[in-house]
Amino acid sequence: MSIQLAPRPKNEDRRLVAVKRTGIIDSDQSENFSVFCELAKEITNFDYIAFSLFDENHQCKISTTNGTDNEKSERTEFNVCSYVLLSSEPTLIPDLSKHERWMHHPAVLSGEGYLGYAGFPVINKDNYALGTFCLLDSEPAALTEHQVKLIKGIAERIAHQIDIQTNQRETTVDAVQSALKTFASICSVDKLSLFNNFLSICAGKTLPPDEMKSLEEMGLTKKFELTKKGKEILKQMKLQPKVMKKKIVSSKDQPQFLDDLLGEL
Numbered sequence: 001m002s003i004q005l006a007p008r009p010k011n012e013d014r015r016l017v018a019v020k021r022t023g024i025i026d027s028d029q030s031e032n033f034s035v036f037c038e039l040a041k042e043i044t045n046f047d048y049i050a051f052s053l054f055d056e057n058h059q060c061k062i063s064t065t066n067g068t069d070n071e072k073s074e075r076t077e078f079n080v081c082s083y084v085l086l087s088s089e090p091t092l093i094p095d096l097s098k099h100e101r102w103m104h105h106p107a108v109l110s111g112e113g114y115l116g117y118a119g120f121p122v123i124n125k126d127n128y129a130l131g132t133f134c135l136l137d138s139e140p141a142a143l144t145e146h147q148v149k150l151i152k153g154i155a156e157r158i159a160h161q162i163d164i165q166t167n168q169r170e171t172t173v174d175a176v177q178s179a180l181k182t183f184a185s186i187c188s189v190d191k192l193s194l195f196n197n198f199l200s201i202c203a204g205k206t207l208p209p210d211e212m213k214s215l216e217e218m219g220l221t222k223k224f225e226l227t228k229k230g231k232e233i234l235k236q237m238k239l240q241p242k243v244m245k246k247k248i249v250s251s252k253d254q255p256q257f258l259d260d261l262l263g264e265l
Helices: 012-022 030-044 080-084 106-110 145-187 192-202 209-217 228-236 251-263
Strands: 048-054 058-064 072-074 091-093 116-123 129-137
Touching (some): 012 145, 030 048, 030 058, 048 080, 058 129, 080 116, 116 145, 129 145, 145 192, 145 228, 192 209, 192 228
Antiparallel strands (some): 048 058, 058 072, 116 129
């Protein structure tokens, strides 16, 4: 029997670019997302929960509740989660063995697969379905309306965390590239080792005397501290720390303030 590929979203090419931008696949980030899987398991009591991202050919498990993190499976016609990417709404199948399409799934026919299924697309801020948040149970199982709402919220929080990580990653890269360019133009050098040493001093780290010598000769440091010239370069590189704004909260406002804060989590 010839196994076909699962259908791809209409925006698959752009979706793949968005997935690659996250840098999450093959980066072993299970711990960053495990809390979402465990929370969903507590809420629904389903046997197995998995958060996955999808590259060109595979469903890539990022975090699961059964230790199969980082495993990959092909996006074939028998990969149920692949179909979740096709809709912005969850795919709820209380009993796969009674579903017109999935009753013929090899795992269902063999009796070795799961029966209860609920799949939620993980959609980023640019409206790309990067992956899925799927719940499976060995027995037929259906989510209540309230549970669906809660799991939807978890899938949205996963997407939000991915957006934040992606933005921070790109911002960090842009900042370092800009800082390197500024450092090289001001100091008339283009040596990564010098740049790295300068950043180490900026971060308050201690370097061996031989590595400090070049920075001292350039007038950037003196006795393991930045000179006026060094501080000016740091300022121009835009890497100096910023003062966080503080908000004073009176005791009578604290309950509402905490509720608002927790509401953002």
